[in-house]
Amino acid sequence: MGDNRRMPPGNNALRVGVVGCGAFGRNHARVYRDLEADPSQNVQFAGVADLDFDRAQAIAKEFGTQAFRSLDELVAAGINAASVAVPTVSHLSGARQLIESGVDVLIEKPLAATVAEADELIELAQRHGRVAQAGHLERFNPAVRATVPLLTQPMFFEVHRLSVFTPRSLDVDVILDLMIHDLDVVLSFVKSPVKEIRAVGLPILSQKIDIANVRMEFESGCVANFTASRVSTERIRKLRFFQPHQYVSLDYSRQDVLVLTVEEPRSDAADLDPFNPGSVAASAFAGITPFKPKVEQQEPLRAELSSFLRAVRERSTPEVTLEDGRRALAVAIEIVDAIAEHSHRAKLMELTRE
Numbered sequence: 001m002g003d004n005r006r007m008p009p010g011n012n013a014l015r016v017g018v019v020g021c022g023a024f025g026r027n028h029a030r031v032y033r034d035l036e037a038d039p040s041q042n043v044q045f046a047g048v049a050d051l052d053f054d055r056a057q058a059i060a061k062e063f064g065t066q067a068f069r070s071l072d073e074l075v076a077a078g079i080n081a082a083s084v085a086v087p088t089v090s091h092l093s094g095a096r097q098l099i100e101s102g103v104d105v106l107i108e109k110p111l112a113a114t115v116a117e118a119d120e121l122i123e124l125a126q127r128h129g130r131v132a133q134a135g136h137l138e139r140f141n142p143a144v145r146a147t148v149p150l151l152t153q154p155m156f157f158e159v160h161r162l163s164v165f166t167p168r169s170l171d172v173d174v175i176l177d178l179m180i181h182d183l184d185v186v187l188s189f190v191k192s193p194v195k196e197i198r199a200v201g202l203p204i205l206s207q208k209i210d211i212a213n214v215r216m217e218f219e220s221g222c223v224a225n226f227t228a229s230r231v232s233t234e235r236i237r238k239l240r241f242f243q244p245h246q247y248v249s250l251d252y253s254r255q256d257v258l259v260l261t262v263e264e265p266r267s268d269a270a271d272l273d274p275f276n277p278g279s280v281a282a283s284a285f286a287g288i289t290p291f292k293p294k295v296e297q298q299e300p301l302r303a304e305l306s307s308f309l310r311a312v313r314e315r316s317t318p319e320v321t322l323e324d325g326r327r328a329l330a331v332a333i334e335i336v337d338a339i340a341e342h343s344h345r346a347k348l349m350e351l352t353r354e
Contacts, residue, residue, distance in 0.1 A: 111325030134325025
């Protein structure tokens with residue numbers, strides 16, 4: 001994939017870094033530290049960079065690496081790849097500097113602040129021949145991976161992602177903070193253009209939208225309902241969908257999948273007694289077979305970063321491309337616009353100001 005001047009020669013370790021030392025950056029630092037301790041990964045954790053140098057030093061001390069005051073210093077340390085975990089508004093500027101310096105990047109979700117910025121990131125990575133991955137973590141959730149082989153023709157989704165309130169990520173709406181995870185997964189499952197979006201949302205404890213419900217229809221005829229909240233009293237991460245003769249329930253948090261398959265009814269069922277539990281008819285009408293596919297338990301972030309580093313070594317296309325990140329971002333922005341239009345129509349903004 002183009003310029004390889006930053007690739008380590010022979011069997012030398014990949015030198016990796018983290019840009020941004022907030023909650024996401026700290027988790028990336030933790031996993032890179034763990035990967036460095038695994039001889040099979042052949043990784044060196046070069047350090048973390050943040051404009052808040054005290055915070056960078058605290059993270060560096062916690063995970064036994066070096067702190068840098070700027071991207072320039074981190075790049076000068078000879079890194080081959082980096083996670084970009086700065087606030088969304090700085091994704092483009094931070095990733096641009098890394099890409100132009102010959103560093104491969106994993107950019108946390110949402111990919112950028114606007115679709116135009118996402119397009120610029122895609123163009124930059126292509127022009128400089130860099131491996132660039134969008135940080136959509138749930139694609140690496142073992143339950144999601146176990147579900148992919150089950151897909152046939154999904155026609156209806158019901159998705160819930162509820163969290164208790166936290167001051168983290170209040171610079172973006174709940175759509176770009178939480179729902180975007182599920183938008184990316186459903187878009188990857190359905191593989192059909194979005195036809196129509198209807199949405200409603202409200203700010204509750206912040207100045208941004210904290211709870212939202214979306215109904216989305218695809219060109220294929222599939223319909224998806226999404227509910228996302230960051231002001232819930234409980235934490236729920238569930239996705240359910242129906243496809244011909246099958247119902248699939250996925251729990252992100254438990255990394256668990258349940259499949260119910262409806263068998264074709266027997267041709268002689270009409271001649272049998274459905275009210276006699278011992279009759280053949282009873283089994284014919286209750287022809288539902290439960291199945292739980294094997295799910296290999298693993299931390300999604302470790303799977304994500306391992307996949308990213310594999311793409312860097314092999315100079316291959318990442319599992320989640322920048323184009324995937326752009327697609328989810330574009331739909332998320334459409335949803336935010338649809339909520340604004342609904343709020344205006346329903347005079348919700350006036351109500352929230354009273």
